[in-house]
Amino acid sequence: MSLPSTPAWLTGESLEEGLVRHGVSRRDFVEYCGGLCVVLGVGRSQAPKMVRALLAPQRPPVIWLQLQECTGCVESVLRTAEPTIGDLVLDLVSLDYQHTLMAGAGRDVEAAMKASMRANAGKYILLVTGSVPTKEGGIYCTVGGRTAQDILEEAAKDAAAVVAIGACAHFGSVQAARPNPTGAVGVHEIIKDKPVVNIAGCPPIGDVVTATLVHFLTFNRLPDLDPLGRPLFAYGARIHDQCPRRANFDAGQFVEQFDDEAARKGWCLYHVGCKGPATFSPCPIFQWNTRTSWPIGAGHPCLGCTEPNFWDTMTPFYDRLPDVGGFGVEQRVDILGAALAIGATAGVLAHAAATGVHQMRERKRQLPVVDPSSGAPGTPNS
Amino acid sequence: MTPTASRPAPRDRPGFSLAHKIPPPSGDYHWVYLWEWPLRAMHWIAVLCILALVATGLYIGMPYFVTGGDTSQHFLMGWMRFVHFAAAAALVATAIVRFYWLFAGNKFERWPALFPLFPRDWGNMWRQVKFYLMIQPEKAPHYLGHNPLQQLSYTAMYGLGLIMVVTGFAMYGQSNPGGLFYLAFNWVGVAFGGMPVVRFIHHVCTWLFLTFIPIHIYLAVRADHLERTGVISSIISGGRFVPTSQHFIDGDDV
Amino acid sequence: MAVTKVVVDPITRIEGHLRIEVQADQGRITDSWASSTQFRGIELVMEGRDPRDAWAFTQRICGVCTVVHAVASCRAVEDALGITIPPNANLIRNLIHGMQFIQDHVIHFYHLHALDWVDVVSALKADPEGTARIARQVSPWPNNSATYFAEVQARLKKFVSGGQLGIFANGYWGHPAYKLPPEVNLLAVAHYLEALDWQRDVIRLHTIFGGKNPHPNFLVGGMASAINLNDTATINAERLTDIRDLITKAQRFVEQVYWPDLLAIAGFYKEWGAIGGGVPNFLSYGEFPEGDITDLNRLYFPRGIILNRDLSRVQAFDPALVQEYINSSWYEYAAGDTAGLHPWEGETRAKYSGPPTPWEYLQGESKYTWMKAPRYDGHPMQVGPLARMLVGFASGHQEIQGLVKEVLDRLQVGPAVLFSTLGRTAARGIETLMLARRMNTWYGQLVDRIKSGDTQTFNGAKWDPKTWPAGEAKGFGFLDAPRGALGHWVKIRDGKITKYQCVVPSTWNCSPRDPKGQMGPYEAALVDNHPLVRPDQPLEILRTIHSFDPCMACGVH
Ligand code: HEM
Ligand code: HEM
Ligand code: NFV
Ligand code: SF4
Ligand code: SF4
């Protein structure tokens, strides 16, 4: 079933009315929710509950803060896929504050945000994209003359749930990469008194965001999270363990250079630096942009963009091992390691030779003293 | 002249020997039984495991051999990983027994003999270093079991092994989140700052092993050759000949 | 008369954090300050990195124009290392970048800019029949039926009566500057919704070649998406067909929806052809290499410079004449505050010196933004669609001249209106239309090459750092992004980046005052015959600022 793509902010009607208008039967809708429940890993039996929650007449308020970011995550949510989990959720919420789309500006939108926060205290969902710069009093990101940290702390206070969308809100992403000039940190470093969901990725797939929201709306609690705060339904498995090129990995069939024969057969990208073996992400399953493709599907190794600090720990991107403290580039580790091992062997041989010379000299000098009775000093002992 | 080696009374636990206890060419020597058979067995099992781990690990790290043709006909990386994990399991099993043996083994096998724990060991270490540098070799301390330098390097080896096991299982656990190994070892990634760093450490330590091994073998062979006391064969036969007159720092009650 | 101080912060419907302050007197703006209020330091993060990774880092400068920094970075590194990419890779990059333009411009028009001109509430009063009649006059688009528009209107009514206005809360509905009849407002609202679906679809071209959008993958030396018609995991016949369909879909929407809407709406706002002209100098690096990247004669949009609105003379661009100033920005230079540095010698040393937060006013501060001030030979320059179209027009580009004349004829106005807020918005439409058509040419060329047996997408000869030049390698990558002239400069030594500098379209356009006191294009536009009828409803400011399509994440990075 394909749900109509209607952005929430325009529909005054309830979702049910909207569905009927688009010729979607209630049965289809229940079926749809069932599918969504499976995606969320909560079991089809929860579908009726989801139906009830999603058909509620009042759309739950959502406030979306955009802090220190590139807006890629907003764009990603705007691309949510068909059947449009995204549209479904956007149909459901009242987006009371969102910079990229709001009609008003300046004081007027700040007032709208404050009004919504007051009217919906304890009930609104707070979405955050972007990181919080902490150096120099947070002066590196301000809105309306206030620092990102200030704004975030205020908005989080009365939020029912805090959802950090994207690598920036998760750990600071590219601006937090060495040397992190602005002291950028993720939301969970600032908001410590309530759980923060991390929808990891730079950006994440929009559908993961919307599915997480549906989960919250349906069950009134956040989905189960992994130790890094990422929803398990999406980040529960490594790319490497879900990758269609895994058969090539196991077979020992690797792309050794881009556009080689192996690349033209779609073989495994391990050799050219794929970070799939260290990355938990639903990319191979959910795929990107209406299930069109995904990075490895388009021949480029995974950059590991759902993992914390991937800009430092997963780089150089085209090497298998990270560049830890200046090692790593072009397998420098291996060269160094081999040098060490060979050096040790050479050292050992040299020492053996020196020992031999030393022994010979000693023997000449000490022969009578050591063992005058010995018949054959120096003969092999076995 | 025939050596006057007198075979010492067997130690309380029986062992079996693979080597002939050929006495040294001359002097007054006696045979000391150092390494009981479980320890020797563990040593060689570990050697085999480590060789297998290094060989397969280096392939995993840099798969130079690439298969061609029909994917379903090949399982090269699959086998490499299988052997790696099987050897890893064997190594860990061995390590567990060795751990037990740190407390159950004889004097030379127990934990105090393995680690340079006492101030006198550190003092002797310097003299030992001078020995290897061939400066005043005659002043070298004499040990029946591990001398302090050996102690240090074995400690390092065991430490390295531990790092390999911990980082290895941390990587292993990733394929089954929520599984036993994931639950037991997921902290490793967090502690080291991400799984790529864990992989890096695992990789680098492989080279440290490869650095250590030739030194270790050399020192064993060297000692055997110089002292002609059966050091090398001690890890096979279990014991060595020592000059009867020689005082050993760790040999007071032998 | 007392001047009114006005602060608009945040400027919404743009990328990023922009604060505009103006002084207004009797309905006119008399002075203005543009402040970009986010800094990340990505140029500093680049130091010590593998140059082959640079595209991915710099791509994260912006997720809206999500391909342009990646391509500029690849070009810079390829220039430094002496890499020539295969023709197929160039065509693929053109297709990706072309679709970026088309999608970005359409989103800008409907979702970022339209609400400056379109009164959503007024659409409630429209007669759907009338809307359909107007729409059918200008376009054969299949959705142009009264029933369709009536449906949209019904939803809108429901929405407004429901009380939860979401993103439409506190808009400037009913402001006297809104001029469209209700029927045209309804048309625009309907297409606002359609464009949301359309953009999600056409951008899949990025996903096919680059694996995802935003932030598709690129590769120094070419592209990673291998071509093999006989495999399922590569660019094959099916994928090529998808691409063709997406191009067709993009072209149809641009020709039948965007372009007619633009002209229709512009017809009601002709007075904006005399407002907001601002800086009279224009710079285009040119874009869409159709041959070797170094062959300036084979850029689809030409490179060049226009000074003082003099369309009779296009000057050649000299890369050595670009400098950045920081006398009004929160940085310091070793050579002092008034120095201008060429990007090769560029410094990014943040040093905040403004008032403590929360701010009341930044006007009056000597430094008031994170944006640097780029100047070309000392001149502030406007960049973007208008600069490209003017440089093209003045260079004798036939298609550009044809379309510019068509617009002027349809609106019955003279060429002077080009230098304005309306001119910027119209130029954006013109180039979108051109590119929507040009995509077919590049697609055809790609398919022809594949047919002739050339499937190469990557040149790996200089992939290995051992093959890189000894000592220092320097390179620059220029391109024209949707918002204008973009340059990346990179220095590489021992396999690592030692310096990285970006001078970005929004850096040019949002630049603050330079040591000579010259305003940047946003600022200058706001004081060029610029109305502000109600200081507490800064609608006119939004119009002019949005006509530049600001991107603050780009501009400061
Ligand atoms: C002396 C002991 C060992 C050596 C020398 C060794 C060596 C290696 C090497 C060189 C790699 C490739 C690393 C890379 O570049 O990615 C590797 C991978 C690996 N090793 Fe070990 N290893 C040892 C012990 C272990 C143990 C005890 C385990 C426990 C399970 C283990 C599990 C793994 C795993 C899971 C991988 C990654 C394989 C993959 O993800 O495909 N290793 N090992
Ligand atoms: C992967 C290769 C090897 C490793 C990791 C290794 C490790 C060790 C360790 C940890 C010990 C201390 C045993 C204990 O007390 O727990 C040891 C002892 C010993 N090893 Fe090895 N070994 C290796 C290969 C070899 C080889 C090839 C030889 C023979 C040529 C050898 C000869 C010996 C001898 C003679 C001892 C007893 C030395 C003494 O303490 O006097 N080892 N080895
Ligand atoms: N300014 C700017 Fe960009 C563009 N177009 C980049 O170079 O927007 Ni994000
Ligand atoms: S996480 Fe990545 S895509 Fe999202 S805002 Fe940050 S840099 Fe942009
Ligand atoms: S392409 Fe990457 S994720 Fe896929 S099997 Fe190969 S290494 Fe694993």
Ligand code: F3S
């Ligand atoms: S780079 Fe990111 S988008 Fe997916 S394939 Fe890797 S996690």
Ligand SMILES: [Mg+2]
């Ligand atoms: Mg810059």
